[in-house]
C-alpha cells in the first residue's frame with residue numbers, strides 16, 4: 001500500500017520540489033479516510049473470580065461494522081493481543097482455569113470466530129543494559145546481564161484505570177533484585193485507547209486514530225549499572241505464516257510535531273486487512289520531552305530467534321502453541337548526547353493498530369509556508385489585477401467631494 005512513499009533527501013540543505021510536495025499531499029489525503037472514524041471504547045480489567053487476582057486488561061473498541069479487541073496483560077512477560085473482527089458484536093471469552101494452566105490453548109477466544117479478520121501479538125521479553133563506555137565492545141557496548149520481563153512483579157492495574165483518558169498503567173520491577181537497582185525504580189507500560197483521531201501533547205506526538213492504541217514505555221528511577229548505560233527493549237511478535245512482519249521506514253519533511261525527527265518506523269504484518277506497529281525513532285531522557293532530551297531509538301532487523309523466548313500464557317491461550325516468533329531490539333540513546341544518565345529516565349512511544357497506519361499530513365504551519373512559497377507569484381498577479389480593476393473606480397468615488 002505504500003506506493004506513494006516519499007523519497008528521502010537531505011532535509012536541511014535542499015528544498016523539495018513543488019511537484020513532489022503536491023504528490024505528497026495527494027497521496028496523504030485519502031489514506032486518512034479509511035477505517036472507522038469513531039469507536040465506542042471500553043476498558044475492563046477482567047477478574048478471575050476464583051483464583052488469585054491477575055492483570056488482564058481488555059480494551060474493546062466498537063465501530064459501526066467492526067470491533068477491535070486489545071488484551072494487555074502482565075501474566076508472564078508483558079504482552080498485547082490484537083484481534084480485529086468485522087462485526088460490532090464480537091466478544092472476548094476468558095476461561096481462567098485454562099489460561100492459568102500449563103496448557104493455556106483455548107483460554108482466550110473471540111466469538112464469533114469467523115468474524116476475525118486479523119490477529120497478532122506483541123510480547124516484551126527482555127530489558128538490556130549496555131556499558132557504552134567500553135570502547136572495545138561494538139556498539140551499543142558491553143552488555144550487562146539482561147532483565148527478564150517475565151520475572152517482574154507488577155502493580156494492580158485496576159487502581160490505575162482511568163476511564164476518562166482511556167488509560168491503564170502497568171508498573172513493574174524485578175521480583176528478584178539483589179543489587180537493589182530497582183529499589184526506587186520501575187518499568188512502566190502505559191496503555192491508551194482512543195475513540196477518535198488526534199494527537200497527544202507530549203512528543204513524539206504520534207497521530208492516532210480510533211483504530212489504534214498507544215503504548216508508552218518508560219524506565220524511571222532505576223539505578224544504572226554503569227556511568228553511561230544504554231538500554232534496549234526486546235520485542236517479539238508473531239509472524240503471519242512463515243514470514244516475519246516487514247519493517248519499514250517512512251520519511252517526512254515535516255518535523256513540527258517531533259522536533260528534528262524526519263522518520264516514521266513501521267512494522268507491518270502482511271495480510272490484507274493487516275495490523276501495524278508505528279513509532280518515531282526517538283526516545284526522551286526527560287518527562288518533558290523536547291529537542292534537548294531527544295535520543296535516537298534504533299531498531300534491529302527482525303529475526304526468528306534461536307533462543308527460547310519466555311512464553312506468554314496470553315499469546316498461547318489465543319494462538320495455541322503455534323509459535324513462529326520474530327523478535328527485534330529497540331536500543332535507546334547513543335554513547336554521546338542525552339541519555340538515561342541525565343535524570344535516570346527514558347521514555348518511548350508506539351502505536352498498535354489495524355488497517356492503514358496513520359499518515360501525517362502536513363502541519364498547518366508547513367502548509368502555510370508552502371501556500372506562501374508556492375502561491376506568492378499568483379497572489380501578486382491577482383492583487384495587481386484587482387488593483388487595476390478596482391483602483392480607478394475607487395478614485396472616482398472621491399471625485400464628488402468638493
Ligand SMILES: *[C@@H]1O[C@H](CO)[C@@H](O)[C@H](O)[C@H]1NC(C)=O
Pocket residue numbers: 053054055155156157158159
Ligand atoms: C486490584 O484491586 C482491586 C480493587 O481495587 C481488587 O478487587 C483486585 O483483586 C486487585 N487485583 C490485584 C491483581 O491485586
Ligand SMILES: *[C@@H]1O[C@H](CO)[C@@H](O)[C@H](O)[C@H]1NC(C)=O
Pocket residue numbers: 035036064065
Ligand atoms: C458498513 O456496512 C455498511 C453496510 O454493510 C456499508 O455500507 C458501509 O460502507 C460499511 N462501513 C464501513 C466503514 O466499512
Ligand SMILES: *[C@@H]1O[C@H](CO)[C@@H](O)[C@H](O)[C@H]1NC(C)=O
Pocket residue numbers: 095096097098101
Ligand atoms: C474451561 O476449561 C476447562 C478445561 O481446562 C473446562 O473443563 C471448562 O469447562 C471450561 N469452562 C468453560 C466455561 O468453558
Ligand SMILES: *[C@@H]1O[C@H](CO)[C@@H](O)[C@H](O)[C@H]1NC(C)=O
Pocket residue numbers: 180181183184223
Ligand atoms: C531510594 O530512595 C531513598 C529515599 O529517597 C534513598 O535513601 C535511597 O538511597 C534510594 N535508593 C537507591 C538504590 O537509589
Ligand SMILES: *[C@@H]1O[C@H](CO)[C@@H](O)[C@H](O)[C@H]1NC(C)=O
Pocket residue numbers: 225226227
Ligand atoms: C564512573 O565515573 C567515575 C568518575 O568519573 C569513576 O570513578 C568510576 O570508576 C566510573 N564507574 C564505572 C562503573 O565506570
Ligand SMILES: *[C@@H]1O[C@H](CO)[C@@H](O)[C@H](O)[C@H]1NC(C)=O
Pocket residue numbers: 128143232234300303305327328329
Ligand atoms: C537483543 O540484544 C541482545 C544483547 O545484545 C542480544 O543478546 C539479543 O539476541 C538481541 N535480540 C534480538 C531479537 O536481536
